[in-house]
Amino acid sequence: xxxxxxxxxxxxxxxxxxxxxxxxxxxxxxxxxxxxxxxxxxxxxxxxxxxxxxxxxxxxxxxxxxxxxxxxxxxxxxxxxxxxxxxxxxxxxxxxxxxxxxxxxxxxxxxxxxxx
Amino acid sequence: xxxxxxxxxxxxxxxxxxxxxxxxxxxxxxxxxxxxxxxxxxxxxxxxxxxxxxxxxxxxxxxxxxxxxxxxxxxxxxxxxxxxxxxxxxxxxxxxxxxxxxxxxxxxxxxx
Numbered sequence: 106x107x108x109x110x111x112x113x114x115x116x117x118x119x120x121x122x123x124x125x126x127x128x129x130x131x132x133x134x135x136x137x138x139x140x141x142x143x144x145x146x147x148x149x150x151x152x153x154x155x156x157x158x159x160x161x162x163x164x165x166x167x168x169x170x171x172x173x174x175x176x177x178x179x180x181x182x183x184x185x186x187x188x189x190x191x192x193x194x195x196x197x198x199x200x201x202x203x204x205x206x207x208x209x210x211x212x213x214x215x216x217x218x219x220x221x
Numbered sequence: 222x223x224x225x226x227x228x229x230x231x232x233x234x235x236x237x238x239x240x241x242x243x244x245x246x247x248x249x250x251x252x253x254x255x256x257x258x259x260x261x262x263x264x265x266x267x268x269x270x271x272x273x274x275x276x277x278x279x280x281x282x283x284x285x286x287x288x289x290x291x292x293x294x295x296x297x298x299x300x301x302x303x304x305x306x307x308x309x310x311x312x313x314x315x316x317x318x319x320x321x322x323x324x325x326x327x328x329x330x331x332x333x
Contacts, residue, residue: 149323206319212263
């Protein structure tokens, strides 16, 4: 079946540094990928929609200069958390859809970011 | 926001029992999906029910959809310890590249 790979699974960084998270669709091409953020014991909140070859679409309240998204190919989207702060510590999950717009999403295994 | 809400927030049952989770949503939908998340992992798609369907089965899973009440339920029959996870309902949102809005989830604990 379709697989989405996300890397790294865990990362610890110091305040002020930047962290890049990669999301790859392994056996299909994804013109659109979605980045979600999840706080402990809470739901997933959509951060942005990553579009191959064009700018990402950010949800209201999400700082585009802080959460840089690049979707340079049909199989890779990256999320860079710039100048990370402790409040950015969270679980970040990417997802992609293999088929039509009403088909299920395939998720990566998430990245646990801890900013110290 | 179309974010759904599941209830109960947490459910604890014993192996062999059935688990029922409910989901409510706010706007019209094309379909409703249920996902499962093991602790610290990504989500796995379980089942999709279209807006013109009322009930759907997949193995030990049974999903119902009542569009007049804007609600859905997920029933897991003969639960197993391996069913322990969080379960989320999700509805589509046509204005964000067809991303999904997720409910708050039900945390299910199945004890042996």
